[in-house]
Amino acid sequence: MTEIAAIIAGVLVLTGAFFALVATIGLWRLPDIYTRSHAASKTGTLGSGLVLIALAVHAGDASTTSRALAGVVFFLLTAPIAAHLLARAAYAVGYPLSEESVADDLANGDRNESVGPT
Structure with a gap:
């Protein structure tokens, strides 16, 4: 492995670790399940x-x-879909939004109704 590839891999790992840290801080600091899942x-x-590209x-x-x-x-195909489905399930069972x-x-009366333009 060349020295340039090692530097690129190191920068990618550090950047990936930074975003993982931001995700962790977001899970800790954000007020409700909807913003945390985001x-x-x-x-x-x-x-x-x-990190995988590194x-x-x-x-x-x-x-x-x-x-x-x-x-x-x-990851690109499954993580956003899973987060969306978990947030919809939390809303369907009545998990409250934050006061903020x-x-x-989605407050249109029917929590199981599809949301979007008709």
Whole structure:
């Protein structure tokens, strides 16, 4: 592995660790499940994706690189969907919004109704 690849991998790992730290702070500081799921899904996905890309850069072989990139794609496809479904389930069972929330866009009477333009 070249010295440049090692530097790139190191920067990617540090950046990924920073985003993982931001996700952790978001889970600790944010007031309700809806904002916490947003922090966990967005920054957690970015952080783990950057660490996997660093693994691909560091390993340098096609097998590990393809597995790492498949992991990145898996995170990008599943984490936001899972966070959305967990937040919808929490809303459906009546988990309250924080007092700091300014709007409840789902408050249309039927919590199981699809939301969006009709």
